[in-house]
Amino acid sequence: MQQLFSRDRHSSMPGKFYEREGPPLFVNMPPVSGALAWVQGLMSRMNEPHRCLKVVLEAMQETDEAKDVQRLYESISSGLTDFEAELYGKWGDTVEATSTEKLTLPLLTRESRSGELSVNFDPLLVKLLSEVKYFVVQGKDIPEVAADLYARAEKFRVQRGNLEIIKNKYNEMLATMLDVEKPLLKGQMKAIDKLLEKGLKELSWSSSYEEKTAFIDEVMGLVTEAHVTLTAMKDNMRGIEAVLKKWADNPLITRKQTSKTYVPTVYTEEQAKELEVRYKDITDGGKEVHNLLLESNKVPRQSSPLTVTLTPPLPLT
Amino acid sequence: MLRQSKGAPAWRAYVEFINNILIQGIALTVTNSLRFLLGMIDPAAIAASDNPSLLMVKLQLEGTDLFYDPPLDVVKKDAAPGNDNISIMDRVHSWISDFYNVVKLVKRLDRQEGDFLKEMEEHEEVRPRPLVHRPNPNPKPHPQP
Secondary structure (H helix, E strand, O other), X not given: OHHHHHHHHHHHHHHHHHHOOOOOXXXXXXXXXXXXXXXXXXXXXXXXXXXXXXXXXXXXXXXXXXXXXHHXXXXXXXXXXXXXXXXXXXXXXXXXXXXXXXXXXXXXXXXXXOOOEEEOOOHHHHHHHHHHHHHHHOXXXXXXXXXXXXXXXXXXXXXXXHHHHHHHHHHHHHHHOOOOOOHHHHHHHHHHHHHHHHHHHHOEOOOOHHHHHHHHHHHHHHHHHHHHHHHHHHHHXXXXXXXXXXXXXXXXXXXXXOOOOEOHHHHHHXXXXXXXXXXXXXXXXXXXXXXXXXXXXXXXXXXXXXXOOOOOOOOOO | OOOOOOOOHHHHHHHHHHHHHHHHHHHHHHHHHHHHHHHHHOHHXXXXXXXXXXXXXXXXXXOOEEEXXXXXXXXXXXXXXXXXXXXXXXXXXXXXXXHHHHHHOOOOOOOOOOOOHHXXXXXXXXXXXXXXXXXXXXXXXXXXX
């Protein structure tokens, strides 16, 4: 048993030093909390057998083997604890700088050339929030700034999600709007752009929740309305193109029996019947085209936009 | 909400745009039909397919006269439909004009009146042109054995 214990410790020593440069992370775990989870794993792997051996070790505490085991246990244990403290301390030092710097960035940015929007929530903040999430699980003592940020994590998530929806719709419109469609939606786009200025310049992530929500709701309304309108127009246009494709795909003359040579009068009769059907199709299709175009100039069906909403946080154990 | 007034320049431009799509669609319908017809009567296309010729024409001998029944190329202006003596040429021409009649079936989008006849006549692909293979009007009788 003692030999087993010390052999395991010995064999894991090189492993530990080898891995120290880059601790193996669990899937999805951020670097710092992931590394700490790994350290805690190592510790429990050592502590558990050590606890079981405690009685034996105490009974044999005068022997060399027991002293060996005890020494080894203490050195590894303190090594791991130091490593953990160092890592966590380093992380803690960066928290305040990150959060104060990145939270003052505006909600949105716009690419100057294409005019496309993007949501300006810094990746460092995303990383920070996910670290904190795991530290909470690991029962760490969270720095105040980080804890404060973490308390607002769900609100950030909702606002980021809704801004993403706005961004996607807005960028899609920019990318797909045809030159003939642009003047039709000019008024709506102008109103949206005017409102967006606020999100590009005035509001930042540290602005009050209510202020941000009011902005997001207002933009969401405008963008959704314009997007629904454009989508409806494009759907109608596709409908028209489908009608035309149906016409073009079926020639106005057919040959029902390809293996037969017709007597001219018979063929002419057959063709006349066929033509009547096709003429009717085309007349009806023409009416449909007219209707679809009229449809485009009507009020589109309004549906409430799909948005991200707050969900209660999972209970922490 | 769009709700553009009918006369607004932006809406008129959009209607014009859709109208052009419609013109293209009609043009394609006509050209596709012409192409299909050509495929049925073009000797090379028939030879390339497994299908026999589309129409049957008899070569008749009456006394010393040799003639086709129905005639190939005789244009009878007064021939009524259903008349067996309508020439093959006239039939084909009448099918082709049936294709072009499509322009009268669909109302224009950009204005109340009129059809697409003018656009079709100006359309590079659709403009009537000699697409149809003309059968030889004066076949030489086979040499007598």
